Amino acid sequence: MIKKAVIPAAGYGTRFLPITKALPKELLPIIDRPTIEYIVNEAIEAGITDILLIVSSNKNAIIDYFDYNIELESILLSKNKVEEYKLVRNIAQNVNIHYIRQREQLGLGHAVLQAEAFVGNEPFAVLLGDDMYVGKDQPAIKQLMDAYDVVQSSVLGTMEVELKNTSKYGICTPKSDAVKPYVELKGVVEKPKVEEAPSRSAIGGRYILTPGIFKLLKNQERGAGNEIQLTDAILRLMATEKVYAYDIIGKRYDVGNKVDYIEAILDFGLKKDEIKEDLQKLINRKAK
Numbered sequence: 478m479i480k481k482a483v484i485p486a487a488g489y490g491t492r493f494l495p496i497t498k499a500l501p502k503e504l505l506p507i508i509d510r511p512t513i514e515y516i517v518n519e520a521i522e523a524g525i526t527d528i529l530l531i532v533s534s535n536k537n538a539i540i541d542y543f544d545y546n547i548e549l550e551s552i553l554l555s556k557n558k559v560e561e562y563k564l565v566r567n568i569a570q571n572v573n574i575h576y577i578r579q580r581e582q583l584g585l586g587h588a589v590l591q592a593e594a595f596v597g598n599e600p601f602a603v604l605l606g607d608d609m610y611v612g613k614d615q616p617a618i619k620q621l622m623d624a625y626d627v628v629q630s631s632v633l634g635t636m637e638v639e640l641k642n643t644s645k646y647g648i649c650t651p652k653s654d655a656v657k658p659y660v661e662l663k664g665v666v667e668k669p670k671v672e673e674a675p676s677r678s679a680i681g682g683r684y685i686l687t688p689g690i691f692k693l694l695k696n697q698e699r700g701a702g703n704e705i706q707l708t709d710a711i712l713r714l715m716a717t718e719k720v721y722a723y724d725i726i727g728k729r730y731d732v733g734n735k736v737d738y739i740e741a742i743l744d745f746g747l748k749k750d751e752i753k754e755d756l757q758k759l760i761n762r763k764a765k
């Protein structure tokens with residue numbers, strides 16, 4: 478049973494500068510809740526009991542968000558604002574959230590390595606702090622946890638992307654006899670040139686990994702972007718263990734990308750009772 482999840486959230490968020498100078502990308506609001514709360518909730522819904530958030534020195538606001546704020550709560554109660562009190566009190570219940578700082582931003586692989594002591598010797602989930610999913614029927618990470626139960630090996634959550642976008646992702650090479658839904662891989666490459674992409678199957682920010690990844694991350698050389706890449710260590714893992722790709726069924730938003738971020742706000746807004754009608758009218762007006 479997979480019970481632990483790691484959420485790397487220590488990156489610089491350069492695509493969203495200058496706001497990310499002061500506000501962590503993971504706290505960019507989807508109206509009134511930060512993106513990372515949706516990701517934490519996805520893990521909770523999947524049955525994860527312990528989450529390690531990987532943060533950096535200027536991300537303390539993330540830790541504050543998931544903590545109680547006794548002063549605010551008592552002020553709300555003294556003003557009889559019980560609903561507002563519940564809103565701030567009931568964030569991320571029923572899960573233990575742990576934190577560790579990645580002291581240098583050397584890449585996603587290096588971020589995941591910080592989770593070694595937390596994870597121990599069991600398989601674990603990784604959810605990137607800027608990828609939001611609305612899974613069909615099941616949360617995205619639960620789909621991968623169920624796939625792990627079948628294959629008992631590492632599973633990468635994938636999706637088909639357009640060829641021109643392959644250079645933005647880790648791209649999978651399936652074995653020639655692989656069949657969906659559990660696609661055994663023979664390779665994976667981080668951000669290949671479009672003309673060198675081995676397929677259009679891209680890793681979309683969700684992973685189940687076996688603890689064997691840690692000894693590889695420890696001596697992983699820098700790769701694409703001069704960063705220590707998780708994808709490169711996963712490729713080396715394939716020398717000793719099977720690694721599978723599994724297509725996540727659902728809608729993904731790369732919140733580090735501005736248009737995806739706006740789409741997430743619109744889609745979530747259209748599900749919010751108190752604004753959905755007015756928002757739909759606004760969208761119709763703008764579309765004209």
Ligand code: UTP
Binds near residue numbers: 733
């Ligand atoms: P990204 O490359 O999308 O995030 O990394 P970034 O570096 O913050 O953003 P841009 O590209 O500069 O706009 C994917 C995930 O890995 C985390 C990020 O926080 C994000 O959740 N990450 C990346 C780390 O935790 N540490 C790192 O050293 C690098």
